[in-house]
Amino acid sequence: MSKLKQSVTYAFGAFGHDAFYAALTTYFITFVTSQLLETPDGSQVNTWLIGMVTTLVVTIRIVEIFFDPFLGALVDNTHTKWGKFKPWIMGGAIVSSISLVLIFSNFFGLTVSHPMIYLVLFVIVFVIADFSYSVLDVAFWGLLPSLSLDSDSRASISSIARFGSTLGGTGVAVILVPLNIWFSHTFAHTQGTEQTRAGWLGFAAVIAALSLIGALLTCWGTQEGEDAIRDNTQKTSFRDIFSIIGKNDQLMWTALAYLLFAFGFSTTNSMIIYYFRYVLGKPESYSLVGAVEAVLGIIAVICFPALQRLVSRKRVYLYSVIVELVGYVLFIFAGHNVVMTLVATALCYVAQPLVFLVVLNTISDCVEYGQLKMGTRNESVTLTVRPLIDKLAGSFSTAIVSFAAVTAGMTGSATAADISGSGVAQFKGFMLYMPLVLIAISAVIFAVKVTLTEDKHNQIVKELTDKFDSDSEQIAATAAPTPQA
Template identity: 50%
Template sequence: MKKYISYALGAFGHDAFYNTLSIYFMMFVTSQLFTNAGDAKMVGFVTTLIVVIRVGEIMFDPIIGGIVDNTNTRWGKFKPWLIGGSLVASIGLIMIFSDFFGLTTSNPMLYLILFGIVFILLDGSYSFADISFWSMLPALSMKADERTKFATFARFGSTLGAQGVIIIITPAIIVFSQLFSGAKNGQQTAAGWLGYAIVVAVLCVGGATLTCLNTNEQHNKIRSNTKHTGIVEVFKVIAQNDQLLWIALAYFLFAFSYVVNNSLLMYYFRYRLGNAGAYSWVGVITCILGVISVASFPRLETWIHRKAIFCGGIGVMLLGYILFLFAGTSLPLALVAIGLLFFPYPLIFLATLMAITDSVEYGQLKSGHRNESVTLSIRPLIDKLSGAISNGVVGLVAVAAGMTGNAKPGDISSDGVLHFNTFMFYIPMVLLVISALIFFSKVKLSETKHAQIVHKLETKLDANDDADGDANTDGGAVPEQS
């Protein structure tokens, strides 16, 4: 139980960090860092930098997976990258939630240069930590039920981390704003946001440390079937795994639609409902539903299997979108719609994660050698790609809809509302439908299929060992031992 809980705590800090960076950083940029009428260009520059850096860095994720796969230390191949990457990324997070000692106004060009350098270091370090954390999953156990336990506990922790920040972000920013800036009447300040970022950084490093201290890789015949993976081979491993590619495409469409909607939620509460404080209810609702959703996954996987979980979950999300469109500025209806949108999310994530994890053995059977981190790097790659693109979308939508600075709901034009609704509701709905169709028709790697693959691998490796033994026995005299 200690190893399951420790893995969950690692996921808690990990996803608190991810949500803060992917969802709330742009809110900080548009509401605190650049609030003057002439600052739209700076918002555009920062948005462009983030998108270019994150999309450019994504192509290196499989290479990072290869580096992790080729690592061999006394602490294993995952832990050094997990703890080191989390530490560097957390320091970077604290730095970007600042104005770099006033450079945003005194020297904007120098600010952009330094921001770009820090964000590259932050994003690269987070990639090493992210890939190391999730690619530990197939190394922790070969048994399907144990993998499901680790994944369920991890998703439980990540749900509390990701949704917990929704609960604490507004109160925490207000408290730190009062503490550091003397703000009153619930006013938010840049210093308040910085205090919140420091809390998230501590949670991230603390969770990674506990995971490293209390979990261990398994060593067995199947996991030892590895070889050094070169840069070119890394991409061949991915390209030859057809099931991994179909799972990745379906998950990307799902993740992008979810992150865009989730990133615009805070804008919805602030600039459509005019009730930014009520946003904390989103965290309360999603935390409760997340616990129920994650706890139900093992039983659902046994009853109806992953494909039905993935496609059925998207069906429930579509109902949530439809209700959201009718909610308008009604807070109760909006909260019910958010519940319908969020409840299936952890289930779909777990169904995808388990399918990608099982594709490690699928790829091993096809290629003849094992690549854990390269294969598992695809899921965080997709999350970062969807997060990067959503950062760009959110920045552009906020400016185009007039949802910046101290704008009020009454200041948003009808065209602004239509522009906002298109990206928050209509486009995500179309992408979800396409995602479900791909997963239903193209993903063949079921739980039963994976069990058959593991059995074939064990039989094949046993046969190879027997053949090697026979070769040694039949090859004449045994060499002298020194």
């Protein structure tokens, strides 16, 4: 199969995949705190229900996270004529897309008329949405190591995929407000820039469609590789899952470093929309954030393969974190200056895709590292660690964002003029200072503890190849007939 076709269709899948993730993790809680739980006349917000929904979301996501490795084992143990990844990618996309639309609704007014019934239905639908997305997530990124064994090829494929995911994730920020306003005008008959529940529901329907189309293209255009190294698999026992992960020391150190980074960045990223609306008082300028993020994210992922070859993967991580920290410092001193805020945001966003790609490729290389160390190959179980971390970080950040927004008074129809100076200061503490410390610690851990370089991985692949070639020769020699005297 054409490498270009594989890369492009995988990128389309990543586009829809990250658009969905942004809607589910970053913008759903914004919907909850702004429009979902308002009274019909928009006069007040049910803060008790906001707290309940937030608690349920965080609890469900944290509980579900511990099932991700089991989902990885389920995928690893799948054998169909379509491969082991595609059935889960397509099935997960269908179910999660339908569920996304449902959770961006108020279940026909139940939030006001019967809040407890709403909570019961919400839990059921959100569990379905989160689990089906997890299956899709595990299978989608688990597919990456099967497309190539070479570190440079993986870097190229993952960069193109990240190009797509960057457009998907950042594009949501660009289209969110205008799309919401358009649907609000069309279905709620509003005027001006008012956003409504109908607008959010239309937005969710568009994102669900993008996710479904992307999954379909990925299943059509990619093909799992076949070789002796990938054939070295055994049925993954559920009782061995955490042993497989825990014994892979490079996987664990990479995971810890990325958890701290992802928690910090996710918290800041989720709060920027509040910053523009309730601190700067310029919600209409938030679309500029998406545009800046998209352009710089694309530049970053295009440059990643060359940067990896030029300075090594580890240094890309460390230099990216330095750029990110400079962005945080600028953000702290930006005040109400929109231009300076955008520059600070740009520095944070240009670094994040590079860190993601370093982590994704390092974890992908941990598949062969673990195979050499433990004697068997576990693709999906190993690759579940990265999405598991993203979801864990997203869950923590959801709790932080909801708490910060409610305590600062950034809910419902409040404006920047309604927020006190102490509320802004507290909000900045969660949005800027805490993430800055977490991201700095992540860089130290990655620099000191992660030793799986590109050269070391290539050496591991060579050792595995030599081993399986030697085993094949021994089998052939044993099977050959003994010559007669």
